[in-house]
Amino acid sequence: MTDLKFEDCLARLEQIVAALEAGNLPLEDSLKVFEEGVSLARHCAKYLDDAERRIELLAKDESGATTTRPLTWEEEER
Amino acid sequence: MSPASGRTSERAVWSVSELSRRLAATLDERFPAVWVEGEISNFKVYGSGHAYFTLKDEGAQLRAVLFRNRVRRIRFEPADGLHVLAFGAVEIYAQRGEYQLVVELLEPRGLGALQLAFEQLKERLGREGLFDPARKRQLPRFPRKIGIVTSPSGAALHDMLRVIGRRFGEIHVVVAPAKVQGDGAAQEIAQGVRELNALGGVDVIIVGRGGGSLEDLWAFNDEMLARTIVASKIPVISAVGHEVDYTIADFVADVRAATPSQAAELVVREKQAVAESVGELSRRLIRAMSRRLAAQRDRLETIRERRVLTDPRRPLRELSRRVDEATERLRRAMRATIQRIAHRVELATRDLRGRSPVARTRQDRRRLDDLAGRLDRALARGLDRRRHRLVGVAGRLDSLSPLAVLGRGYSLTLTASGAIVRSARQVAVGDEVGVMLHEGRLAARVTARKERDDRPQV
Numbered sequence: 001m002t003d004l005k006f007e008d009c010l011a012r013l014e015q016i017v018a019a020l021e022a023g024n025l026p027l028e029d030s031l032k033v034f035e036e037g038v039s040l041a042r043h044c045a046k047y048l049d050d051a052e053r054r055i056e057l058l059a060k061d062e063s064g065a066t067t068t069r070p071l072t073w074e075e076e077e078r
Numbered sequence: 079m080s081p082a083s084g085r086t087s088e089r090a091v092w093s094v095s096e097l098s099r100r101l102a103a104t105l106d107e108r109f110p111a112v113w114v115e116g117e118i119s120n121f122k123v124y125g126s127g128h129a130y131f132t133l134k135d136e137g138a139q140l141r142a143v144l145f146r147n148r149v150r151r152i153r154f155e156p157a158d159g160l161h162v163l164a165f166g167a168v169e170i171y172a173q174r175g176e177y178q179l180v181v182e183l184l185e186p187r188g189l190g191a192l193q194l195a196f197e198q199l200k201e202r203l204g205r206e207g208l209f210d211p212a213r214k215r216q217l218p219r220f221p222r223k224i225g226i227v228t229s230p231s232g233a234a235l236h237d238m239l240r241v242i243g244r245r246f247g248e249i250h251v252v253v254a255p256a257k258v259q260g261d262g263a264a265q266e267i268a269q270g271v272r273e274l275n276a277l278g279g280v281d282v283i284i285v286g287r288g289g290g291s292l293e294d295l296w297a298f299n300d301e302m303l304a305r306t307i308v309a310s311k312i313p314v315i316s317a318v319g320h321e322v323d324y325t326i327a328d329f330v331a332d333v334r335a336a337t338p339s340q341a342a343e344l345v346v347r348e349k350q351a352v353a354e355s356v357g358e359l360s361r362r363l364i365r366a367m368s369r370r371l372a373a374q375r376d377r378l379e380t381i382r383e384r385r386v387l388t389d390p391r392r393p394l395r396e397l398s399r400r401v402d403e404a405t406e407r408l409r410r411a412m413r414a415t416i417q418r419i420a421h422r423v424e425l426a427t428r429d430l431r432g433r434s435p436v437a438r439t440r441q442d443r444r445r446l447d448d449l450a451g452r453l454d455r456a457l458a459r460g461l462d463r464r465r466h467r468l469v470g471v472a473g474r475l476d477s478l479s480p481l482a483v484l485g486r487g488y489s490l491t492l493t494a495s496g497a498i499v500r501s502a503r504q505v506a507v508g509d510e511v512g513v514m515l516h517e518g519r520l521a522a523r524v525t526a527r528k529e530r531d532d533r534p535q536v
Contacts, residue, residue, distance in 0.1 A: 006220045006222065010220070014359060023366070030367065038404040038405070041363060045414070046411070048349065048352065051249060053243075055251045056251070058252060
């Protein structure tokens with residue numbers, strides 16, 4: 001679930017809402033997808049909360065392999 | 079200056095070799111190097127890498143040769159029929175009695191060399207179908223990790239990071255540093271695209287640089303780079319120069335952005351808007367489930383009237399409880415998110431105010447305060463609206479609860495084992511029973527019972 005991309009998560013949530021709004025699922029299934037929807041919505045909210053700013057620069061280490069190092073970038077005032 | 083032979087005669091006689099040598103010397107002296115204008119014909123590159131062709135106009139023809147090391151330097155593709163300017167020296171090829179122009183520089187007449195090269199490559203790649211809209215991929219709506227190939231010190235990177243920071247600062251950006259002009263730039267940019275593909279997790283790649291002359295942007299017209307972009311497994315946005323600048327990279331990329339800033343805008347949605355759409359979906363989710371439950375309750379009521387089920391309320395109550403719990407969890411999560419975002423905007427606003435130079439005129443400061451006030455009010459309105467909606471949803475959920483009927487003054491009587499008492503026959507005098515009210519419960523003892531109901535019949 002945590003590996004689910006935000007995009008897929010939102011798409012699934014949209015799908016669930018549409019299915020529930022159509023109203024032809026059996027009650028037990030409705031509840032199941034509702035609960036899935038709640039956890040998707042929380043997952044999406046968590047994604048928005050937990051996203052952290054990271055700016056990195058690709059670089060090569062001694063062995064020539066690609067690595068990343070943080071790039072400090074400060075927005076100066078104009 | 080004497081002829082090599084024939085001294086015995088009045089006539090000066092030259093040997094062929096001697097004459098050729100003298101002609102060559104004269105040519106060297108009189109025409110060390112010249113610009114010649116003409117049309118290319120019979121252009122052919124030999125296995126040696128040298129190219130031979132004829133320059134001609136209406137009245138004459140001139141053989142010309144481009145040696146391998148010069149061929150490499152020419153940016154457009156020489157072809158028959160092209161009108162060109164050639165620069166070089168005329169050389170006598172004594173062994174064959176011919177002369178030819180040894181070309182050092184070749185430029186198309188009319189269009190600039192770069193422009194022509196651009197048109198030629200565009201035409202060729204276009205024929206291959208590399209610009210075909212059907213080939214192009216969709217950009218991800220919410221990329222988590224954005225790859226940018228550009229100069230780490232360029233204005234383009236600065237512009238993109240600024241836009242990203244403003245719209246949704248908390249995103250992961252990986253910059254693949256590359257020279258964006260001069261020798262080797264195209265190779266470095268292509269290398270960046272490949273490395274970001276290899277890195278893993280990158281959702282979209284932006285290649286770009288700020289504006290410049292046609293020469294400055296030239297790296298983005300490289301055929302190898304174009305093919306690397308086409309081969310990228312990750313969607314690529316090109317953002318080269320200004321709005322009016324078009325490069326081959328723009329034609330092969332999945333999306334062309336007019337400027338680097340616009341590329342960033344295309345990729346990163348505004349966080350506030352994203353939060354809104356998640357909130358809206360959550361509300362629709364709850365609304366749909368509430369309606370579904372209401373419909374179910376109606377059906378259960380009908381069935382109950384037919385006395386088919388012994389305790390129809392239980393499953394519904396169980397469902398209601400699950401819905402309540404899930405709704406509450408969701409509500410808490412959404413409220414927290416919206417408040418956190420609002421808080422960040424507030425901090426940013428305060429920060430902005432704090433940074434304003436003291437020397438600002440009073441008018442400026444008043445305008446800033448006014449803006450900040452408007453922002454605060456807008457946020458407060460937004461939060462209020464959300465809070466109202468949540469209260470509304472909660473109210474609707476309440477009305478669905480089967481316990482709501484107790485609010486109208488009804489009560490439930492339960493046996494010690496928790497069964498609902500429907501008939502006096504279920505209890506004996508002296509039994510302990512529980513009475514469930516809208517608010518609270520009572521413990522009671524049965525002091526008398528009548529098996530027949532003596533309520534007036536309606």
